[in-house]
Amino acid sequence: MLKVYNTLSGKKEAFAPLVPGVVRMYVCGVTVYDECHLGHARSALVFDVVRRYLEHSGFSVTFVKNFTDVDDKIIKRANELGKPWQEITATYIDAYYRDMGRLGIKPATVEPKATEHMAEIVELVRALIQKGMAYQVNGDVYFQVDRYGTYGRLSKRKLDDMQAGARVEVDERKRHPMDFALWKGAKPGEPSWPSPWGLGRPGWHIECSAMAMKHLGETFDLHGGGMDLIFPHHENEIAQSCGATGKEFARYWLHNGFVQINQEKMSKSLGNFFTIREIFEKWEHPEAVTAEVLRYFLLATHYRSPLDFSDLGLDEAKRTLDSFYGLFNRLTEPTGLPTTGDEQLPSLIEELAGSFRQAMDDDFNTSIVIAAFQRFRSEVNRLLESGLSPAACRRARETFRTLGYVVGLFQSDTWQFGVVHGGPASLAGGDASAAGLIVQGPISDVEIERLKSERGEARKRKDFARADEIKKLLAAQGWIAEDRPDGTTRWKR
RNA sequence: GGCGCCGUACCCAAGUGGCUAAGGGAGCAGUCUGCAAAACUGCGAUGCGGCGGUUCGAACCCGCCCGGCGCCUCCA
Known part of the structure; x- marks a missing residue:
């Protein structure tokens, strides 16, 4: 039985979709005015895993993740760069797909854009005005928060409390200081669409309500996003949507914790952020390796907890994955031993599968999932010492692959073990130069193979x-030697 | 001012009322090895920021305090 922590109730609740067997979920995507940073990666990854696990559990999932492609920040960015706003959004939508593709985030079922839902947005605003929950001021339309009785339910705030501490500059035209824009009249040169209130564009929040309802219906199951969206974004989505339909909007609200740098929130305004692109560029590993390290690192902490990003943490994730992939390599090699470990494998697999399900069912506890994989890794290593048949080896590898798929790990067939920072040249600064073996650039593959066999002969x-001597030479090229008991050598890099 | 979160071994990190406080990394010792590497084996918190309280029993519940952070303004 899956339990999820629902921000609405502040508790873990049994998860039961409205329509049995079918889950409709919406996650707030990005406003496309800049590159995605690690915080976006975490959110995307967390809900990618939520989606994967729901599918793994047998649900048919309709997953909607939007692009907000009309917004003040986009206009600002366009003006700064002197480019049409459409060019800005197109650029960063591409960048988004590039980054998410690298991270192995599965595309959502529907990835709608705000600009393609103007009719729905206008209709929603119109409905709100009709119900007396919104009012027009010149070309703008505002949502009137005190007309919505349970405003503040999600973020657990009271309107009066917010007023007391609000540092917002109050627009005199608003009836209540917390009223927010549903529609903004266009200034000259700004993107605009026709509406009953004149040319304008949607305010932030309304696009998500419109897109969610269009693609998932007025009431759907699960809505997610970063913690910082709880207020005002999600609070306002609820107010608008429920205000317009009189029905429940999303039933379960899930929010992921922040990525932090030195205990502080990673954010644009603090300037302490790393873009996903930067991380891929900085880490001189194949893309797939960096992606998996990042995924492992981000999933090692429960999704609701804050997570401090550091090179140390990334290094540790890499080391741990090295160990997993080392085992995967060994599982493809014949052991030449009796197969005494075979009979123990099934119960270990069962144990892993049990822990996996139990952990994921408990509000997607990926930390425990990872611990279970680690324990299984140790056990399989132990069985390998006593001997496993090739069939059992394949079975073990398949288990990692099948369950790993749900969290997006252990899918690769290749891996890079050595840390090849800066390529062979900088590696030569280590062991090799100490041994007086300064290497002039990389050695050809043919030469490497020759050296490997020469070392075998020498031994x-x-x-x-x-x-x-040869071991050191090859180490400088990133090759690590592991001599087997039978005199042969396993080379990794 | 309002609302909320976090503080578990050298590091990362589960656990949120009851078996000996998961798991990993690092470290140390050992097995294996020509030496290594990898793998395996063994070793680590009488204690979970502090002080009180509730309870037969608390890291987990309550109160206060200390330290750090977030939202209330664009933010995943």
């Missing part, structure tokens, strides 16, 4: 000086 005739 056979017990010429360990030469064998070690």
Whole structure:
């Protein structure tokens, strides 16, 4: 039985979709005016895993994730750069797909854009005016918060309290200081669409209500986003949507914690953010390796907890994954031993599967999932010591792959073990130069193969000086030697 | 001022009323190895920021305090 923490109630609740077997979920995507940073990555990843687990659990999932492609910040950015706003949004939508693709985030079922839902947005605003929950001031339309009785239910605030501490500059035309714009009249040169209130554009919040209802219906199951969206964004979405329909909007609200740098929220305004692109560029590993390290790192902490980003944390994630992939390699090699471990494998798999389900059912506790994988890794390593049949090895690898898929881990067939910072040249500064073996650039693959076999020969005739010399030489190229008991060598890089 | 979150070993991180406080990394010792590497084995908190309280029993509940953070303004 899946339980999820619902921000609305502040508790873990049993999850039961409105229509049995079908889950309709909406996650706030990005406003496309800049590159995505790690915080966006975390949110995307968390809900990617939520979606994957729901599907794994047998639900048919309709997942909607929007692009907000009309907004003050986009206009501002366009003006700064002197480019049409459509060019800005197109650029960053592309960047979004590039980054999410690299991270292995599955595309949502529907990825709607605000600009393609003007009719629905206008209709929603019209309905709100009709119900007396919104009012027009010149070309603008505002939502009147005190007409919506349960305003503040999600963020657990009272209108009076907010007023007391509000540092917002109060627009005199508003009836209540917390009233927010549903529609903004266009100034010259701004993007605009026709409406009963004149040319204008939607305010922030309304686009999500319109898109969610269009693609999922007036009431749907799950709505997600970062903690910082609880107020005002999600609070306002609820007010608008429920205000217009008189029905419940989303039933379960899930919010992920922040990515922090030195205990502080990573954010644009603090300037302490890393873009996803930067991380891929900085880490000199194949993209797939960086992606998995990042995913592992982000999933090692429960999604609602704050997570401090650091190189140290990333390094640790890399080390741990090295260990997993080392095992995966060994699982493809014949052990030449009896298969005494085979009979224990099924119960270990069962144990893993049980822990996995239990952990994911408990509000997507990926930390425990990872611990379960680690324990399974140890157990399989142990079985390998006593001998596993090739079939059992394949079964073990498949188990990692199948359950790993749900959290997006262990899918690769290749891996890069050595840390190849800066390529061979900088590696030569380590062991090799100490041994007086300064390498002039990379060695050809043919030469590397020749050296590997030469080392094998040297070891056979017990010429360990030469064998070690070659080991160091190849280490400088990123190759790590693992000698097997039978005299053969496993080379990793 | 209002609302809320966090503080668990050197580091990361589960656990939120009851078996010996998961798991990993690092470290140390050992097995294996020509030496390594990898893997395996063993070792680590009488204690969960502090002080009180509730309870037969608390890291977990309550109160106060200390330290850090978030939202209330665009923010995943």
